[in-house]
Each structure stands twice: as structure tokens, then as C-alpha cells.
Amino acid sequence: MRRVYYSVFLALALLLAGSLSAKHSDDYVIGTYSYIKSSFPFFYQNRELLCQYLNEMGYNSNIIETDIRDNDIAGLLELLDRYKIDAWVSDRGFSKDPENMFRYSISPLTTSSYLRFEAEYADESDVNKGDSKQSRYWYSARSDSYFTRVGKIAKNKDASNGNTWIASRDTDKAGCLFTDLRYRWPNRNGYYVRVGYELHSYQKNPPNYEGDYVWLKYRFKLSNPKPDLKPEDPLLSFQLAGFTLLLGNFDRVATPVDLIAGGKKQEEVFLTYGDLNKLSKKDDYIDYELRVAYKDLIDANLLTADLDDNPATTPSPSVMKISNLNPRVFWHANCDVELDYVEVRDQISYELQYEKDTCEAGVMKRAKMIKDQSPGNLSGFYSFDEPFQGQFDSFNKVQDMLLKENLSMFSATYDYQHTNITIDAQNKQYYSHMEAFQEEAKPKIFAPDIYPITPKMKFNPSKDAQQDERFIQKVIDDKLLKVYQMGKTYTMQDTTRKFYPIVQVFGRWAKGIENEKDYWALWILPPYATQKALLYLPLCYGADGIFHYRFQAFQTKDGYGDYVGLAAAQQGNSYAAPVATQPTMDAIIDTNPKVFTYGKLIKKMRWLGSDTIMSKVSKAIAAPRQSMIKEAYVQEDTGALYDGYIQTGYYLDDSDNPYLMLVNRRGNYFVPGKQLEEVNVHSSQYDTYFPQAASQTIVFELDKQTVDRYGSFPGFYDPADSVLYHSSNGIINLEIEAGEGKLLQMMGTLPETFKGKAMLPGKTVLSGKIELQKGSKLILSENSNLVLLPGTQLIIPDKSSIVLDGKIELMGDAMLIVNGKWKTKSPEITSAENAQFITNTPPHRGFFKRLFGCK
Structure with missing residues (x-):
């Protein structure tokens, strides 16, 4: 009896421990830089409103701050937890007193060189x-x-x-x-x-x-x-x-x-x-x-x-x-x-090296103190932002200390000296700060913050788009996607590593000097469709999570400063309540739920690589063989400034089913008017100056092996939109809006009406009303996985038949109606509360079963 009680107690303890250690962002990290800190009056007064915004915008993680004046980090962590948001702490306080825990704050230690x-x-x-x-x-x-x-x-x-x-x-x-x-x-x-x-x-x-x-x-x-x-x-x-x-x-x-x-x-x-x-x-x-x-x-x-x-x-x-x-x-x-x-x-580095035990004990004590004040939503710490070569060593040392407390640490890393320090001019090889950081700091979390939308960039191409160094798509290829490729490759070398790219969701609006026009300084706020594409792109490279820079910013009363999804006007030491700003807020709200849905799926998959699909004239893609795509290209758009640039990530799930993550990078054009340059267009005028590009159609030619795997009617299924894309003669034409992203699973489908005999050997998803014609037969095998989406009706009429086997799922109010013959082998049928499996005839029995009276 004591053994039974002990076992029950142990099970409950393990369950409780699991729930306490679970994070809101465990399924997939959608984070942002909020910089909320209780010691700053604006944040303290508005922190619940900010937490509401974080939740409504689809975030489940954020980077907050604490310092030596902060006496309520526990209250902030509890509030974030209530809104289902995890926290990474930028621990910025410092004390000269070696007995004070702030002597071992994370940010100062990782600033050392x-x-x-x-x-x-x-x-x-x-x-x-x-x-x-x-x-x-x-x-x-x-x-x-x-x-x-x-x-x-x-x-x-x-x-x-x-x-x-x-x-x-x-x-x-x-x-x-x-x-x-x-x-x-x-x-x-x-x-x-x-x-x-x-x-x-x-x-x-x-x-x-x-x-x-x-x-x-x-x-x-x-x-x-x-x-x-x-x-x-x-x-x-x-x-x-x-x-x-x-x-x-x-x-x-x-x-x-x-x-x-x-x-x-x-x-x-x-x-x-x-x-x-x-x-x-x-x-x-x-x-x-x-x-x-x-x-x-x-x-x-x-x-x-x-x-x-x-x-x-x-x-x-x-x-x-x-x-x-x-x-x-x-x-x-x-x-x-x-x-x-x-x-x-420097002095702190000297102490980290030669007073290691003292420093490690101090770091552990400081980290544990903050961890103990959280209700379980502390993910880890944020170190010195964008470290240079000198900080790589301290990053590595403090990271390893925190791992002993089972806490993570990361920092953004940017492309310092990008295309400046020239290793090989002929082959366009430059010093790579990202490569040096990976080799020397050995981060467990690689988080590059590459912000491609800058005043140097152009939304419209010159005559030769693929060679135009300032063209937005060329900039994305050279500046952004090469780093994403590097990040995914790095994390694939060690399963304990994570890839958290940081996406640009801001611009910096500045007042023109004397008679000059106002302008975007350093970074341009991305227009709506362009912003959406940037938010989706990390999913083409198997990102383990995504952060946005940034969540909220301060602007002068006349509107100068950083433009993000949420802004507060500042006048001296007085701040107005934060308000939503466009188009960034809409882009984030419209994108984050799908990014989360897609992200938690691809997180469990094997990444095969990424390609850019162009028009067939310029560049048709031969996809990885496992993707079962023979060829892919974008239909030419002869009336547009350019076409193509559909980014594609290739994946396999545990059962080797192919998935494609598509992002239409062609987001917005620039139409000059009173303002002749992109850099001088304020976000309030974006609808006029940055029209959204038309949708594009991608043509996929499927490999013949898809028929063996998925039956005679292979297609794609989007798990976020619950939309099916059917093939015709092995071709799928798929339309995708400007800046939009789609995750597509390859699987079997059926047309609205079907005549003949069809095997459904793998996963098959059905939607709408599907009716077999008389004399037709549908056969499911033990490896079949048939899913009827909500609202779907699969009708087996009189003088037609179906063999039920494998897994069958009826979702929502789906209906499987059998008026003809039906036979079961060993099907596993699950159905939602409102779903129906209607049979108007008894199951078919074989000759010997009928002869001997077997059921």
C-alpha cells in the first residue's frame, strides 16, 4: 500500500514540477523588446496596459529591464505571467560594493572586454x-x-x-x-x-x-x-x-x-x-x-x-x-x-578570469534571486546588447555560469563592419561579425538582428534587378538571408542551440536640418506588406523562435523618433499614454497568430533548406528530392515592375511528409509624387506612396512519387487557414498575396465528384462536399490518415463502396455518410462532438463470414 501511495505522490510531484517549469512560449517563441522596467514612472504607470497590448498583439515573450532602483520586479513578472507572457531580463543595475548582489548583474559583467x-x-x-x-x-x-x-x-x-x-x-x-x-x-x-x-x-x-x-x-x-x-x-x-x-x-x-x-x-x-x-x-x-x-x-x-x-x-x-x-x-x-x-x-574581465569562483557565486546568487521572484515565467537573461569582439569572452563565461542554474542568456548580434572590411573583393567576401561571434562566443542562442529596410535601399529595381545592389530584394538576399542560412546551419550542428532571429519592426523619423526635408534616419519603417514578409521570413529557415525590435517607443510631441507598433508622445519628463501606430500594428496583429501556428509545427520538423522561386524565364527551382517537387516557378507578371521572389523553406515531419513554407517577398512598390525619395515619405502617407503589389501565382510540378505516397489526387493543405490546394495532372497553381506567408503540407485530396477506384495510402485531407459516383470505390489502408475538415461531407452513395482502415478524424461538424457498401478492417475513428458518421447500410461481410454466420 505504501508503494502505491508513494507512486501516486511521485506522479503528482512530477506533474506539478512540469507545470511550474512550463513557459508560455514553450510551443513557439514570439517575443519582442518591450524594455518595461518598474523603476521608470511611465512603465510603472502603464505596465498593465502594455501587458494587455503584448497579449493582444500575439506575443508570449518579451525583454524587460531591471536596475538598482527597481524594487518591484516581482510585481512586473507576476503581471506578465497573468497575461501569459514570459520574460528575459536585461539586468542593468550595478553596485561597487562586492557584498551587494548588483555587483554581479548580468549586463555589466557581459560588457567587459x-x-x-x-x-x-x-x-x-x-x-x-x-x-x-x-x-x-x-x-x-x-x-x-x-x-x-x-x-x-x-x-x-x-x-x-x-x-x-x-x-x-x-x-x-x-x-x-x-x-x-x-x-x-x-x-x-x-x-x-x-x-x-x-x-x-x-x-x-x-x-x-x-x-x-x-x-x-x-x-x-x-x-x-x-x-x-x-x-x-x-x-x-x-x-x-x-x-x-x-x-x-x-x-x-x-x-x-x-x-x-x-x-x-x-x-x-x-x-x-x-x-x-x-x-x-x-x-x-x-x-x-x-x-x-x-x-x-x-x-x-x-x-x-x-x-x-x-x-x-x-x-x-x-x-x-x-x-x-x-x-x-x-x-x-x-x-x-x-x-x-x-x-x-579590462577590470571586470580580469575579475571574471582570476576571481572566477567569487564571480560565479555572485552571478548564481543574483540570477537565483530574480528567478525566485518570478512565478515561473523567467526564460533567462539578456546580456550586453550587440557585443563587439571584445565582449565575446565575457558572453561565453557568463552564459556558462547561468546554464548551471538552468537559465539561458542571449544577446542580439548585428552585422558589424558589413561589406566594409574586405577579405576578398573579387568574390565579395567580407569580415563576418556573425561568424566570429559563433566561433569565439559559442552562443547557445544565436539571435542576429539584421535590419534591411534602410535609406540606402530602393523599393523599385533598376533595369537589372538581380544585380542592383540597392534593390530591396537584393538587399534581403545579401544582407538578411545569408545570415539566416548561417544561423540555421550553426544551430543544426548542436541540438542544444537555438536560432532566434530579430526582425525589424521600426523606423526612425528625424527632422530635416534647416531647409532639408524630414527623413527616415538609419532605418525606414517597413510598409504593411513588406513588414509582413519580414515577419514570416524566419520560418523559411527553421527559426526556433522570433523576436521583434521593438514593441514600444517614445516620440516627441511633433512626431519625431522611433516608429513602432506602439508609441507614446514625450514632452520633457511628461509622457502621454501609448497608442497604436500604423501600419506596423496591423502587420503584427495580422501575422503573429499564423507565425505561431506555423512555428510550433516546423519546430518539430527537419529543415532541408531554402530557395527563392523566380519566374521560369529567369530561374526555376529544382527543389530537394524529398520535397517531391519536380519544379517550381512563378508565373510571369508582365505588367509589373518585377516578379518572383517567393522564398521557400523545405521541411520533413517525423513521417517524412514534405512541408513548404512560402513567403511572397514582393510586398510594396514606391510611386514618387510630391516626395521623390522613399526616405522622405512619412508613414501617414504610405498608402499613397507605397502601393501593395498584386498577388503572385506559383506553379508546382509534382514528382511522380507523390501518387504512390498520397494517391491519385495529391495536394497542399494550409494548417492555419484550413485551405486545400488541389492538383490537376500533377500541377498545383497557388496564389499568394503580397507579403503573405503560407505553410503547406503535401497530402492526398479528392475532387468534388469522383468516379473509379482510389487508394488513400497516406494522409488525406478533405473539405467541402465530396460525393463518389455510382460504381466507385474508396480504399483506406492501415497507413491511411483521413481528415475531414469542419463543414466537410464525404458521401458514399448507393452502388459505391468504401473500405475503412487506418486513422479517420471527423473535425467540427464534418459528416461521413455511407449509403453504399462499407467494410472495416481496423480503423481508429475519432470525431468531434458535432461530427457525424452516418451509415444507412450494415457493414459488408465476406462470403465465408456469411456462410458460417460470423459477424
Whole structure:
């Protein structure tokens, strides 16, 4: 008896645990950046209204904020939970007190910077095979007009990258062993960009930053000293200098900064022959550490809160960046040298590395405190937004800490330096920030935020649309879909990874200066059909969830600022209640329910790839063989500016049934009027300037294997719209509206009237009124799965017959009416409350059953 009670108790406990751990977004994540935080009066006063909007717009997840002034994150999490919305927390508070939990807030920790510069990278040439094309090795210490670098590359299995940079006193002259840091490849203007901006730091201890340093570590090996050296003779010397930056231009002369060695500040630190024996060694390598004070870097204008290098704009209240930093190493030719690498760390990164246990305990305590205040709807944390190369290491470290508490962490990653740093101009290969992030940060959630609708883009094509770099479809191909392909490929390599693309649902409207027109600055708000297409496109690439940037924004009382689905007018410290803005609100509400329906289905499927279907004249698609599509193309639209651009994602479910996710990317055209450029058209005039394109028709020629799999009448079924698309002679013509998305499952169908004998071997979906003609026979096998949609009538008249087997589902008020012969094998019939299975004749019995009186 005790065993029974224990088993029941255990079952109840497991059920309760499962319900507590379940998230509102478990089926499929539809999230947004709301940035709601209880410490900000506007959000606190309107947070229930905002939660209502989130729910009505179809969101089940959002990114919120908390900081050191927030004393009611529990109330916000509970309110979100009531509206069936999960939360990712951007934990932005910070305390100088190491005993305070805010000392270990997630965002400040992941703002910290660390970079290791392998010494052997001196130009674009391969060091290890193929790495001249790899974005993770994006830097070099190269010869330039300031310094000629002495030495050369040498293989060394004990070095961190299998190579070192060496110089020999017998063959080389004294000089600069490690020169100024630049990008390994030139930018589009042929200039090798200086390194610095990639290093950001949190303002940990302002204003004087006592105890805050940038730490430099040099790993090298010294050997074969000259026989007559004196203790004071130098072997190496170290300098730190940077070029200040203003409005995008570096100064011509570097500013030196004092290094700290042995507690003393020195402009140049010498490592002498006498110092050599005092240094700790590991495998004959020396780890030599120096540091520089934040305050000295700030005074030299090399570390600044002016993130955009524009004194006219407001500096960041929490983050600083380095303009440029060069840890120069000089070799005095008094010995042989092997330089392995140079490391740069800010203060928080130093603590993450060398006070790891303390930091991890603090992170775990902080995360658990927030988790315990949620009713179960905390999905995880949002780290430093759009990390640069310097933040990859801290992202990885904190991510791994949180995983121990079974909490996830992610950040948006954008295409930093997109098409600027040129690896191979001929083949149009550029530095890929996404690739570097994947390789170095190893994110468990890859969330690219690629926003393609910008002032540089054009809605209408030039004469050669497919070669027009500014044409919207070319931009989507090159800027957006390549990253989606990369994201899906990355997550397919490890089943614990997730792909959460972040979709543009905003634009930034700015006031024209002096006599200039008002304009969209940096990003154009997408028109309705274009916006819908962007929202659907991640489904063509097997996204595990989708986030929108962003949910709500503030605008000036005269309408300048970010335009999103929801906006509040701001005047000084006064805010109006948020109101819906168009066309974004309509596009989101019209799209999110279908995205959710489709997303939770494709989440369980195997992704085969994605293609763009064009007209047959320009590009017909040969789909993956498993999709059972022989050919697909778009019917030509001779009266339109262009046709085609139907994005298609290919999938297989667990039973190898093919699915297609279609998105009509041809959304809106631009018609000039009083405004001659897209960039000057306010969203209130979109209906006039951005008409919606006409629907397009896709032609699918089905493979012959579809008949064996689905019977003589294969077709497509849309599970969101419950619409069937029938084939005729193996051809399906499917019309899709501008910006619309459809998920189509291949399956069997039947025409309205049918004569003859038909096998239904796989899944078959029926709609409308379907009646067999006299003498016809319908046969279901054990592998059949027959579904009658609501309102469907399948009529088996007198002198016709049906064999029932497999799975049969009658949905809604569907009716299966049998007036003819019918026979059952082992059917599994399920029917809705209002569905009917009407038989007016007894089931057919075989000859021997009739002979022996068997039922």
C-alpha cells in the first residue's frame, strides 16, 4: 500500500514540477523588446496596459529591464505571467560594493572586454591553412608608415595557436616586435582600420576609477642571450600608445600612456637581462603582466563615454569604449625571442578570469534571486546588447555560469563592419561579425538582428534587378538571408542551440536640418506588406523562435523618433499614454497568430533548406528530392515592375511528409509624387506612396512519387487557414498575396465528384462536399490518415463502396455518410462532438463470414 501511495505522490510531484517549469512560449517563441522596467514612472504607470497590448498583439515573450532602483520586479513578472507572457531580463543595475548582489548583474559583467592577439598575424597571409578567410582572426600587427615589424612566423606546437613570432639576434636587427593593431584586411577604401572600438568597458567605479585597470599580458620566450650582457641591458621594452578619435578621424600622432610595472608608472617599461631570472616561467614561456589605469586612459582621451565620437551628443551614462590602443613591444637584439600573444583585459574581465569562483557565486546568487521572484515565467537573461569582439569572452563565461542554474542568456548580434572590411573583393567576401561571434562566443542562442529596410535601399529595381545592389530584394538576399542560412546551419550542428532571429519592426523619423526635408534616419519603417514578409521570413529557415525590435517607443510631441507598433508622445519628463501606430500594428496583429501556428509545427520538423522561386524565364527551382517537387516557378507578371521572389523553406515531419513554407517577398512598390525619395515619405502617407503589389501565382510540378505516397489526387493543405490546394495532372497553381506567408503540407485530396477506384495510402485531407459516383470505390489502408475538415461531407452513395482502415478524424461538424457498401478492417475513428458518421447500410461481410454466420 505504501508503494502505491508513494507512486501516486511521485506522479503528482512530477506533474506539478512540469507545470511550474512550463513557459508560455514553450510551443513557439514570439517575443519582442518591450524594455518595461518598474523603476521608470511611465512603465510603472502603464505596465498593465502594455501587458494587455503584448497579449493582444500575439506575443508570449518579451525583454524587460531591471536596475538598482527597481524594487518591484516581482510585481512586473507576476503581471506578465497573468497575461501569459514570459520574460528575459536585461539586468542593468550595478553596485561597487562586492557584498551587494548588483555587483554581479548580468549586463555589466557581459560588457567587459578581453582580446587575445596572436603575435603571428602580421598581414592577410595564411598562418594556419585557410585562416586568411576566417573572421575570428580579424586582427594583425603589421608594418606601416610608423613602424617596420621585425621577425617572422615560426611553427611551435607549444604556442597557443601553433605558431609564434620570432626574431634572432644573429640575423635580425633590433626593432618593433609587435606593432600597432589594425584589422587584418583593408576596408572598402583600402585602409587598414585601427583597433579600439571593439573594446568596451562598464563604468565600474566613476568618477576617478580607483582600482580599475586595463591589464596587458605578454607571453614570450627569451633564449640565447649575448654572452657579455650586463644585468641592466634591455632585452625587451614595452610602450602603450593610442590615436585619439574625433568624428571618425584618428589623430596623426599617437598619445603615450604610462604603464604600471612594479607599482611604478613608466612611459616605457624595460625588461632587462637582470630581470629575466626573477620571472616565473612555464615551459620556458614567460607570462609578463603590465597594467594601465582607467583614469590615465580617460585623461589621454583614449577611454571615453562618447561612444559616437561626437561631443555634441550625450555621452553614455554606463559604458565607455577605447578609441585606439597599441601595446607595442620593442626588441633590443640582445637575445632570441619568441612572442606567442598579447592579451588585453579590462577590470571586470580580469575579475571574471582570476576571481572566477567569487564571480560565479555572485552571478548564481543574483540570477537565483530574480528567478525566485518570478512565478515561473523567467526564460533567462539578456546580456550586453550587440557585443563587439571584445565582449565575446565575457558572453561565453557568463552564459556558462547561468546554464548551471538552468537559465539561458542571449544577446542580439548585428552585422558589424558589413561589406566594409574586405577579405576578398573579387568574390565579395567580407569580415563576418556573425561568424566570429559563433566561433569565439559559442552562443547557445544565436539571435542576429539584421535590419534591411534602410535609406540606402530602393523599393523599385533598376533595369537589372538581380544585380542592383540597392534593390530591396537584393538587399534581403545579401544582407538578411545569408545570415539566416548561417544561423540555421550553426544551430543544426548542436541540438542544444537555438536560432532566434530579430526582425525589424521600426523606423526612425528625424527632422530635416534647416531647409532639408524630414527623413527616415538609419532605418525606414517597413510598409504593411513588406513588414509582413519580414515577419514570416524566419520560418523559411527553421527559426526556433522570433523576436521583434521593438514593441514600444517614445516620440516627441511633433512626431519625431522611433516608429513602432506602439508609441507614446514625450514632452520633457511628461509622457502621454501609448497608442497604436500604423501600419506596423496591423502587420503584427495580422501575422503573429499564423507565425505561431506555423512555428510550433516546423519546430518539430527537419529543415532541408531554402530557395527563392523566380519566374521560369529567369530561374526555376529544382527543389530537394524529398520535397517531391519536380519544379517550381512563378508565373510571369508582365505588367509589373518585377516578379518572383517567393522564398521557400523545405521541411520533413517525423513521417517524412514534405512541408513548404512560402513567403511572397514582393510586398510594396514606391510611386514618387510630391516626395521623390522613399526616405522622405512619412508613414501617414504610405498608402499613397507605397502601393501593395498584386498577388503572385506559383506553379508546382509534382514528382511522380507523390501518387504512390498520397494517391491519385495529391495536394497542399494550409494548417492555419484550413485551405486545400488541389492538383490537376500533377500541377498545383497557388496564389499568394503580397507579403503573405503560407505553410503547406503535401497530402492526398479528392475532387468534388469522383468516379473509379482510389487508394488513400497516406494522409488525406478533405473539405467541402465530396460525393463518389455510382460504381466507385474508396480504399483506406492501415497507413491511411483521413481528415475531414469542419463543414466537410464525404458521401458514399448507393452502388459505391468504401473500405475503412487506418486513422479517420471527423473535425467540427464534418459528416461521413455511407449509403453504399462499407467494410472495416481496423480503423481508429475519432470525431468531434458535432461530427457525424452516418451509415444507412450494415457493414459488408465476406462470403465465408456469411456462410458460417460470423459477424
